Amino acid sequence: MIDDDDSLDEALGALGTHDVDDWRREHVRLRAQAVLRGEPLGFYTRFVEPTLTAVVCVLHLAWAIARVAMLLVS
Amino acid sequence: MVAEGAWLEGLQRGDPAAFDAVYEAYRARVFSFVLRLGGERALAEDVMQDTFVRLAERAARLAPDTDLRAWLFTVARNRFLDRRRRMLFRGRTLSALPLAATTGPTPFDRLEQSELAARVQRALSALPADQREAVLLCSVEGFTPAEAASIAGVSPATLRKRLSRGRQALRKLIR
Numbered sequence: 001m002i003d004d005d006d007s008l009d010e011a012l013g014a015l016g017t018h019d020v021d022d023w024r025r026e027h028v029r030l031r032a033q034a035v036l037r038g039e040p041l042g043f044y045t046r047f048v049e050p051t052l053t054a055v056v057c058v059l060h061l062a063w064a065i066a067r068v069a070m071l072l073v074s
Numbered sequence: 075m076v077a078e079g080a081w082l083e084g085l086q087r088g089d090p091a092a093f094d095a096v097y098e099a100y101r102a103r104v105f106s107f108v109l110r111l112g113g114e115r116a117l118a119e120d121v122m123q124d125t126f127v128r129l130a131e132r133a134a135r136l137a138p139d140t141d142l143r144a145w146l147f148t149v150a151r152n153r154f155l156d157r158r159r160r161m162l163f164r165g166r167t168l169s170a171l172p173l174a175a176t177t178g179p180t181p182f183d184r185l186e187q188s189e190l191a192a193r194v195q196r197a198l199s200a201l202p203a204d205q206r207e208a209v210l211l212c213s214v215e216g217f218t219p220a221e222a223a224s225i226a227g228v229s230p231a232t233l234r235k236r237l238s239r240g241r242q243a244l245r246k247l248i249r
Contacts, residue, residue: 008245012213014191018109019102020119028123029097033090035130 078142085133093133096142097126103143103215104150110210113199117157124157125150144217148225151207197247205240212237 019025077095084092104125109118128149136145198206204226211222212233223233 005241008241008248009213011190011194011248012209012244015106015110015194015214016191017102017106020105020122024119024123025101028101028126029094031123032093032097032126032130035127036085036088036090036093036133038088 082136082138082140082142085129086136086138088134093130096129096146100143100146101126104146107147107210107215108150108154110195110198110214111151111154111203111207112158117154117161121150121153121157124153128153141221144221144225147211147215147217151225193248194244197244200247201240201243205236205243208233208236209240209244213241 020028077099081092081096081099085096101122105118105122108121109115112118125146129146136142198209201209207226208222211217211225212219217225219234219237220230222237223230226233228236
């Protein structure tokens with residue numbers, strides 16, 4: 001058990017820092033830099049990525065509903 | 075802080091080098107704070123991204139006396155709560171959020187470099203979320219109680235109470 005504030009501060013000081021992976025670090029930096037320059041988001045970010053995400057979600061939902069329906073029917 | 079003043083001026087001009095300097099200085103600290111607050115790596119990555127994109131969006135409009143570090147932590151904290159609320163599908167206060175894992179070492183624990191750090195992390199995870207936030211802001215990140223209160227959106231007295239209770243609980247939990 002830690003009895004005093006100094007020991008507690010020492011223990012909390014033992015916590016290091018964590019960081020994101022290199023790809024994420026660069027991805028965020030480039031995206032923020034584009035925003036800083038006032039550039040509009042690219043075609044991929046505006047249309048392709050959300051469309052793909054929506055398609056995957058709809059397919060997943062349809063699969064889940066079909067599975068539940070099959071279980072109820074059988 | 076001299077460097078922060080120069081960074082702020084650079085950001086207001088839209089200087090990419092100033093953004094990079096701020097990003098390098100605070101990225102890991104913001105990410106670590108959110109990771110310890112919520113215990114979820116994917117969420118912390120998203121919040122870190124939101125925070126620095128927000129900085130880029132607001133750079134030109136930052137007040138000359140902005141405390142960049144406090145500004146970033148405030149945005150990160152608010153984005154964390156927004157995302158958690160959305161994930162939970164209903165609004166809850168920070169204190170009502172479920173606790174991070176409290177038993178046994180988690181993958182997150184294993185990221186910590188030392189045994190002591192892992193024990194401290196587990197103890198932090200066991201604290202109520204509002205106390206954990208106060209301890210992280212003041213005792214880990216070095217904010218004053220007044221600064222931390224501003225970030226957390228509570229009065230300094232409330233923050234001090236949470237900090238005191240959190241530190242007291244931590245002392246008992248870290249064995």
